[in-house]
Amino acid sequence: MQYLWRTPGSHTLPEEASPIGPAPLSVRDLTVAYHRKPVLWNVDYTAPNGGLIAVVGPNGAGKSTLIKACLGLVPRVSGTVEVFGQPVAKQRRLIGYVPQRESVDWDFPVSALDVVAMGRYGKIGWFRPVSRAHKEAALHALERVGMADFARRQIGQLSGGQQQRVFLARALAQEAQLYFMDEPFAGVDAATERAVLQVLRDLDAAGRTVICVHHDLQTVAEYFDHVLLMNTRVVAHGPVARTLTPELLGRTYGGQPLPLPVRETAAP
Amino acid sequence: MTLSAQEFLQIDFPALLAAVLACAACALVGNFLVLRRQGMMGDAVSHAVLPGIVAGFLIAGTRETMPMMVGALAAAALSGVLIEAVRRLGRLESGAAMGVVFTVMFAAGVVMIEQAAARGVDLDADCVLYGQLETILWLAPTGWGSLLDPAAWAAMPREVVTLAAVFVLCVALVVLFRKELTITTFDPALASTLGIPAGLFHYGVVLLVAATAIAAFEAVGSILVIAMLIAPPAAARLLTDRLGVQLVLSVALGVLAAVAGYGAAAFGPLLLGGEHSLSAAGMIAVASGLILALAALFGPTHGVLGRRRALGRLRGAGAVAAEGRSS
Amino acid sequence: MIDEAIRILTFQAGFNSAVVVAGTAALGLAGGTVGTFLLLRRRALVSDALSHATLPGIAVAFLIGAALGLPGRSLPLLLAGAVASGVLGLLTVQWLVRQTRLTEDSAIGAVLSVFFGLGIVLLSLIQTLELGGQAGLKTFILGQTAAMAQGEAIAIGLLAAGAAATVALLFKELRALAFDPGFAAVQGWPVARLDLALMGLATLVTVIGLQTVGLILVVALLIIPPAAARFWTDRLSVLTIAAAAIGALSGWLGATLSALLPKLPAGAVIVLVAGAIFLVSFLFAPARGLLAVGLRNGRLRLSFAERRALAGLLAGRPVDGPLAWWLGARGFLRDGRLTPRGEVAAKAAERNRRLWDRFLADYPALVPAHANWGVDPIDEVLPGDMVRLLEERALP
Numbered sequence: 002m003q004y005l006w007r008t009p010g011s012h013t014l015p016e017e018a019s020p021i022g023p024a025p026l027s028v029r030d031l032t033v034a035y036h037r038k039p040v041l042w043n044v045d046y047t048a049p050n051g052g053l054i055a056v057v058g059p060n061g062a063g064k065s066t067l068i069k070a071c072l073g074l075v076p077r078v079s080g081t082v083e084v085f086g087q088p089v090a091k092q093r094r095l096i097g098y099v100p101q102r103e104s105v106d107w108d109f110p111v112s113a114l115d116v117v118a119m120g121r122y123g124k125i126g127w128f129r130p131v132s133r134a135h136k137e138a139a140l141h142a143l144e145r146v147g148m149a150d151f152a153r154r155q156i157g158q159l160s161g162g163q164q165q166r167v168f169l170a171r172a173l174a175q176e177a178q179l180y181f182m183d184e185p186f187a188g189v190d191a192a193t194e195r196a197v198l199q200v201l202r203d204l205d206a207a208g209r210t211v212i213c214v215h216h217d218l219q220t221v222a223e224y225f226d227h228v229l230l231m232n233t234r235v236v237a238h239g240p241v242a243r244t245l246t247p248e249l250l251g252r253t254y255g256g257q258p259l260p261l262p263v264r265e266t267a268a269p
Numbered sequence: 270m271t272l273s274a275q276e277f278l279q280i281d282f283p284a285l286l287a288a289v290l291a292c293a294a295c296a297l298v299g300n301f302l303v304l305r306r307q308g309m310m311g312d313a314v315s316h317a318v319l320p321g322i323v324a325g326f327l328i329a330g331t332r333e334t335m336p337m338m339v340g341a342l343a344a345a346a347l348s349g350v351l352i353e354a355v356r357r358l359g360r361l362e363s364g365a366a367m368g369v370v371f372t373v374m375f376a377a378g379v380v381m382i383e384q385a386a387a388r389g390v391d392l393d394a395d396c397v398l399y400g401q402l403e404t405i406l407w408l409a410p411t412g413w414g415s416l417l418d419p420a421a422w423a424a425m426p427r428e429v430v431t432l433a434a435v436f437v438l439c440v441a442l443v444v445l446f447r448k449e450l451t452i453t454t455f456d457p458a459l460a461s462t463l464g465i466p467a468g469l470f471h472y473g474v475v476l477l478v479a480a481t482a483i484a485a486f487e488a489v490g491s492i493l494v495i496a497m498l499i500a501p502p503a504a505a506r507l508l509t510d511r512l513g514v515q516l517v518l519s520v521a522l523g524v525l526a527a528v529a530g531y532g533a534a535a536f537g538p539l540l541l542g543g544e545h546s547l548s549a550a551g552m553i554a555v556a557s558g559l560i561l562a563l564a565a566l567f568g569p570t571h572g573v574l575g576r577r578r579a580l581g582r583l584r585g586a587g588a589v590a591a592e593g594r595s596s
Numbered sequence: 597m598i599d600e601a602i603r604i605l606t607f608q609a610g611f612n613s614a615v616v617v618a619g620t621a622a623l624g625l626a627g628g629t630v631g632t633f634l635l636l637r638r639r640a641l642v643s644d645a646l647s648h649a650t651l652p653g654i655a656v657a658f659l660i661g662a663a664l665g666l667p668g669r670s671l672p673l674l675l676a677g678a679v680a681s682g683v684l685g686l687l688t689v690q691w692l693v694r695q696t697r698l699t700e701d702s703a704i705g706a707v708l709s710v711f712f713g714l715g716i717v718l719l720s721l722i723q724t725l726e727l728g729g730q731a732g733l734k735t736f737i738l739g740q741t742a743a744m745a746q747g748e749a750i751a752i753g754l755l756a757a758g759a760a761a762t763v764a765l766l767f768k769e770l771r772a773l774a775f776d777p778g779f780a781a782v783q784g785w786p787v788a789r790l791d792l793a794l795m796g797l798a799t800l801v802t803v804i805g806l807q808t809v810g811l812i813l814v815v816a817l818l819i820i821p822p823a824a825a826r827f828w829t830d831r832l833s834v835l836t837i838a839a840a841a842i843g844a845l846s847g848w849l850g851a852t853l854s855a856l857l858p859k860l861p862a863g864a865v866i867v868l869v870a871g872a873i874f875l876v877s878f879l880f881a882p883a884r885g886l887l888a889v890g891l892r893n894g895r896l897r898l899s900f901a902e903r904r905a906l907a908g909l910l911a912g913r914p915v916d917g918p919l920a921w922w923l924g925a926r927g928f929l930r931d932g933r934l935t936p937r938g939e940v941a942a943k944a945a946e947r948n949r950r951l952w953d954r955f956l957a958d959y960p961a962l963v964p965a966h967a968n969w970g971v972d973p974i975d976e977v978l979p980g981d982m983v984r985l986l987e988e989r990a991l992p
Contacts, residue, residue: 361826
């Protein structure tokens, strides 16, 4: 019995070879407001099929909120989110998620392997225990991020970078088509940065789509193919080479590239 | 002092059994409160059920258990929903939301009890607070041999039977939903993206806590329930890093507290030459507190003294290394 | 009955009842002021551990009093015991949180139940000792204003007024503490000592409230008034005054009611009055009440939907369902087509959207926090010259 909640339905995946199937992610007119203040404003975005996409913008620009809204974790004021042509609630098994590291209690009494196995729960379903096959899949995912030796460690005993790799392994264990990652490079050591990058490239090579909130402008061009510049609204999106221009970045980060109107009376 | 087998089996054994079962059930479900950082939910729910108990009693007009249980469960569910509503819609921190809801509901219960008293019915807030462990009697046994007699067991007091059933229910639910309880506790956002209803599990845990607490009230009172929901799981939390071990250990510590506390309350004063026994529920709470204090002080990796020693060793090693460099 | 109520409310039902009512109101006032800062420091439930932890101290003090041969119950001694064990309980909570991996909620739950359990054991011991005078001890659990002597009520009133005055004197410091303790520490405020002072005030309110409200419910005096006041305002000074007023009102009305209905335990009545004020605030307060927020959110959603539908109609996309009915009722739509009025509204909405879009694109750092951007008419939010500038850039 699988976890199907609220909207039971079939999971539809386009023919993998098809070049013009439904887009992995299609956001229409998405607006999200926390209380009175809109955090996302009229967001329209269609992600290309396959590839590594960076979501870039200043603090408080609604990057994490965009991901959470796409996953159905925060309520929307308006708009629709479709994953491979279907409402997101029907397509949960196609989606993998790497939340920010601070979002969980690392003192929790589980081992690294237990956490990675959680990525398999969607495939295991109600009542059944985690079988040997699923444990092996989890262990394999840990191997891919270079953490197999730490499988039995309690997660609180891992370094920040190692914890990030455990989260990444958990997403790998989900075996999804579309991945959302919230700042996977934030505050990690060099080894973890390499491991995360390697995983991203493997996923890309396997034809998966990865949407990453990313904060480091220096590395966007090096790590990612596409970029979505946003500051509450979408400023621009497209291939990195065309989109990551000083002019667009200036508009994203609000560095006041345009002159403010000056009141004539106020001038001396 | 002498104690005949019959006396022990008739008076102490059923009370002890009730205490053990109540403590084991509370400790087991308490783990999920402690891990969810909702330790005060046990406190809130066990205060908030009072008006439900009184309402069940007033409506049914009898001291039967069933109407009171139903009323209590309804009140617990209401308090859970109200706390969530005040927290979310009112944007208050959860501690304050609980504080508002449970004090008002408890106050309503106290006033309702007085109303009942005015109608000449005797219902005491005390029995909800402290329980009446001492009044649970098993009249069937005549000696040790009765422990093997099914007929005698069939005459076991209702409180004990209820508690046994609740304990079995708790174990079954925790075993069946262990995966889902773990993931919705550890990472509710991921659970939601996998299609596991994290919100439903929140209310499920609250309701399970409420059901356990209500079953335990009659026998051991609300104070002991709060102690048992928190202290054994908290102590187990300080002794292990594995969830499975923590669950089993907390139940074992709960049982230990029940036996030690009951023993101290019932037989301690007799040993010291007193005549009357002390409050068993209170003593069990104290025993669980001592267990927690010991775990906090002497726990191997997370105890205060253990950590201090480890730190000392680290410093010692640093000093040795420094000496090595300087020589 | 009503005459009696009015006489008590206006302090004309005899000196004794006036003193009790005034003392209880002062207690509520102190609870509201001190509780405001506990709430903002997210310490609301710590005071629950504190109040439950007073019981063993009361029992020990009673035993000491009996051993010293003091007659009956000596209130100052009992309250001194309450302070001692209450503070011990607080320190235990703090020690558990700082020294172990346990979180605050677990520490509070463990301390309050274990200390209370110890208190119950001691009470059962006192009962077996047959010392006499122990009957009064149980009134500390659920409270009883009827038991309050005149002198006690005056003392309670004075101490409560003192607690409230201390908060007023330390207002600036406590505000810094509540807003951002880290920053306050860097700025050189004695944060640890301020925290200590705050907990000291909470202890004072709890202990003087024990007799009236009882130790199970006294926490309500510290939590409910500020929680209710929170719905009325976003400003700390107003919040503190409102919480004090709500607390005082609860104490005043509650004490009056329980004087009229002496069978009801005073503590429960006071808490129910406070709860009723909370409910009214929660539902109807204009600033953050449920109704006001719901209406605002509903309007926001409706404006979004209306604007989108109008823009769609302008572009030739039909609208149906409840939205069509709503647009019809507004006079914007007839027979599936925009009326002249509707056309004007649609064009205005479209212009508003474009200008807001332009503004967000060009000046993201200047977005005003208070406005429903995109929905509120831009001319009412931004200065005229800014709007003209945006018009030049955005409209063809």
